Amino acid sequence: MLEHGGNLNDAALHYGRARSAWLDLSTGINPVPYPAPTPAADAWHRLPEPSVDLVRAACAYYGAPRLLPVAGTQAAIQALPQLRLQRDGRPARVVVAAPIYAEHAHCWQRAGHVVQEVAYEQLDAAAAGDCQVLVLCNPNNPTGAMVEPGRLLRWAQLLHARGGWLVVDEAFGDTVQAASVAAHAGDGLIVLRSVGKFFGLAGLRLGFVAAAQEVLDALADWLGPWTISGPAQQIGAAALADAAWQRATLQRLLADGERLQALLARHGIASSGSALFQWWPEPRAVQFHDAMARQGVWVRLFTRGAGGIRIGLPADEAGWQRLAQALQAWSAHG
Known part of the structure; x- marks a missing residue:
């Protein structure tokens, strides 16, 4: 680990x-x-059915057309390499920006993909090359480096044209919302968002994935039922709606x-x-x-x-x- x-x-x-x-x-x-409210009593008692209120609040806050709640973005970081294998049946050529949150490269490598770590300054060439997946944080963790949305969308188009994915981890994106590409998720663009950082609720284990519906459906199937606790859903919905x-x-x-x-x-x-x-x-x-x-x-x-x-x-x-x-x-x- x-x-x-x-x-x-x-x-x-x-x-x-x-x-x-x-x-x-x-x-x-x-x-x-965020001053978390006390969850309703049934949040502890009932199985945590998916919350419509949570997804509605998240879509409004992140500006995304569709989102899947996950148990922190770490859950998606671990699952996406497995989904790619499941979809294509063979390892992908993956470029991961460097330096970066280390779990990205680690999870793609552990799943058997061919991973190359590339400096942020070289990502334009990587997107135009032959990689099938390109992964970066925006803002970057740990350096804070930023890639402007127009470039990200161009990279997403290039990757989508060859059946690829651009994975943009926006875990620290709440303080630079204008740079988010969550509104454009789909057609090869996958965006990760976190409640833990800006809201200070890392222990809640709540994040979101914005992507094409087929990717979200496959991810939900892979992760299984009841991935977000009832209290986490109620607290998350309140935080995301508190403008x-x-x-x-x-x-x-x-x-x-x-x-x-x-x-x-x-x-x-x-x-x-x-x-x-x-x-x-x-x-x-x-x-x-x-x-x-x-x-x-x-x-x-x-x-x-x-x-x-x-x-x-x-x-x-x-x-x-x-x-x-x-x-x-x-x-x-x-």
Whole structure:
């Protein structure tokens, strides 16, 4: 199993510091989550039939013509390589943008497909080449790199013409909704959306897939019944319909994202990212990660390639001050 952010139990065990004593910035999850309502009593009692209210709210929020709820986008990331095998009966030539959320390449490789990892700057050539599936995150996780919608739609057309798929993971797309291509899903374009990041509800395990109806039908059949719990459906529907909370949260996250980038810049770190996280290639990534951890600040370490660091947002002013102090100590002694 690949390593991910949010692994605070590992941090507590390795460094001998209680979970409650950590400032966890290792994920890109909104640290001030949606105030989840109490689910109706029957949500715990009844089998979770598919919720029309949830799908209606999701389609309105994401601007997609049709969506399939899934148990987090991870469920779709694992299932899509299997569906491709089932459809074609043979492995596909898959290009995965790099660097990227590692589960994408891992799941396609594990299913037996031929995977090539390609830098974002080379994706135009990859889309025009002979690959059958092209996978990327937009915004990218972990770098925040963006591909404008027009290019994505051109790539989708090229892939669809040869029976291929363009898979666009928009898990961090809520703060840049104008860049989403969910409204155009279909004809070879598959879009993944997550409730966990912007809404801060990662424990809900709720995401959505936008795609052609035949892909959604095959995916639903592969995943089986009752994939989304009753409480998750009710809470998700409420969050996706709460426009006032969404507007206020978007303003706060955009401001906090700028604040985090400015804080890092004051300590000589030129970062990129999104409103929910910042990332930079760090030549001393392991040492930085360890130095932060010894001060009780848990950040995300990337060791592939040249190495890098990703930092999420603190939840409150005390967290911001603690991060600033840890960065000051690194600048002084790192």
